[in-house]
Amino acid sequence: MSDAPRRRRSLTHVGGGVRTAGDAADGDRLARALAVAPATDAPDDPARAHVHGFHTYPARMHPTTAARLVRAFAPSGGRVLDPFCGSGTVLVEAQLAGLAARGTDLNPLAVLLSRCKTRPRTAAELGRLVERATECAETADARRKAKAGATRRFPDEDVRLFEPHVLLELDSLRAAVAAVPDATARADLWLVLSSLLVKLSRQAADTSDRAAPRRTAAGFAARLFARKAEELAGRLAAFARLLPSPPPPAAADEDDATAPATVRPGMADAIVTSPPYAATYDYAAHHALRMRWLGLNASKLTRGELGSRAAYRRVKPGAARETWGRELAGFFQSAARLLPPGGPLVLVMADSAVGGAAVRADEVVAEVGRACGFVPAACASQDRPHFHGPGRDAFRDRPRAEHAILLRRA
Numbered sequence: 001m002s003d004a005p006r007r008r009r010s011l012t013h014v015g016g017g018v019r020t021a022g023d024a025a026d027g028d029r030l031a032r033a034l035a036v037a038p039a040t041d042a043p044d045d046p047a048r049a050h051v052h053g054f055h056t057y058p059a060r061m062h063p064t065t066a067a068r069l070v071r072a073f074a075p076s077g078g079r080v081l082d083p084f085c086g087s088g089t090v091l092v093e094a095q096l097a098g099l100a101a102r103g104t105d106l107n108p109l110a111v112l113l114s115r116c117k118t119r120p121r122t123a124a125e126l127g128r129l130v131e132r133a134t135e136c137a138e139t140a141d142a143r144r145k146a147k148a149g150a151t152r153r154f155p156d157e158d159v160r161l162f163e164p165h166v167l168l169e170l171d172s173l174r175a176a177v178a179a180v181p182d183a184t185a186r187a188d189l190w191l192v193l194s195s196l197l198v199k200l201s202r203q204a205a206d207t208s209d210r211a212a213p214r215r216t217a218a219g220f221a222a223r224l225f226a227r228k229a230e231e232l233a234g235r236l237a238a239f240a241r242l243l244p245s246p247p248p249p250a251a252a253d254e255d256d257a258t259a260p261a262t263v264r265p266g267m268a269d270a271i272v273t274s275p276p277y278a279a280t281y282d283y284a285a286h287h288a289l290r291m292r293w294l295g296l297n298a299s300k301l302t303r304g305e306l307g308s309r310a311a312y313r314r315v316k317p318g319a320a321r322e323t324w325g326r327e328l329a330g331f332f333q334s335a336a337r338l339l340p341p342g343g344p345l346v347l348v349m350a351d352s353a354v355g356g357a358a359v360r361a362d363e364v365v366a367e368v369g370r371a372c373g374f375v376p377a378a379c380a381s382q383d384r385p386h387f388h389g390p391g392r393d394a395f396r397d398r399p400r401a402e403h404a405i406l407l408r409r410a
Helices: 024-034 063-073 089-096 108-118 123-145 156-161 164-178 183-197 220-242 288-294 299-304 317-338 361-371 389-395
Strands: 018-022 079-082 100-105 250-254 270-273 344-350 352-354 357-359 374-383 401-409
Touching: 018 024, 024 063, 024 374, 024 401, 063 089, 063 270, 063 344, 063 401, 079 089, 089 100, 089 108, 089 250, 089 270, 100 108, 108 183, 108 220, 108 250, 108 288, 123 164, 123 183, 123 220, 156 288, 164 183, 164 220, 183 220, 183 288, 317 357, 317 361, 317 374, 344 361, 352 389, 357 389, 361 374, 361 401
Parallel strands: 079 100, 079 270, 100 250, 270 344
Antiparallel strands: 018 374, 344 401, 352 357, 374 401
């Protein structure tokens, strides 16, 4: 029986030549940000270094790309905003660059992850985190050996997703984490549990509905939980050693990028972000398992998710570009209110396809940006593979690309 989780690798489909347009100097900076090597399994790989290597998250920005963008376009000592902060990559790199960082996201899991990664910890706090994780693992193991039953009724989805003994062990871990009295440690341990769920399930990957065979050893879930908590503590300590002193402030809030309630004009000198790609992912669906187990309310994400693949199944191919433009316009109008005149809006976005029609991100961004008070300044583009079979014909004439795009508020 397996005593090791399946490996999953992200950020491996990068690399290759970069094309630029617009201002030459800014184009070169954008091109340098895109020109990163594919991720590897090496411990010192930038894509997995310190807190970046904790917890998978679909379509996250490459940390090297984020680092180069914030250092190139945010003013020294300035404030960086990421309105689609995801797992916090831009926020982490802004802090490392000595910049105050603020993030928002409609996904409550993203907010928990971003807060976890950017909150400085003392050695004593990290020690308590490991102690609490060990106690939770010991509780789960004791319940397993005692053949204790479930603490709650499982939904059918979980019965299908997990081997019965794994489901019971995870349930014991969940109950033990919920009983941890220290709110900070409890929040971190929820994320440790979250990081295990797909690995221990019959689900092949975060973004896949395909089932994978599993044979997991009894007691492995508890052992993996304790090891993952130790890993998190080590990653947080490694990140802390890299931060300037004193550490720049960071914050993350659950909020809508098209109508933010937690960010006001004057709170950002630069926006560096990667909005969802049109018709590419369904973040609410991808994270449904974790939302369910962590007791997170995903209703705002379900209602307000931009560009979800499920929504674009109802859009006719010929109307996809216009639809995506309308969705982006709400965000651009908000960004224009938040940035000072000349302030940079830096986007990392990829082309997508609806049916046989390509939606070129660089073209839509330039068009919508102009209409919302921005001046397109420069763009760098790098070809990317397209894995969704029904949309491949859309890129026969010109390959799909990922773009780093700079606009400035007029």
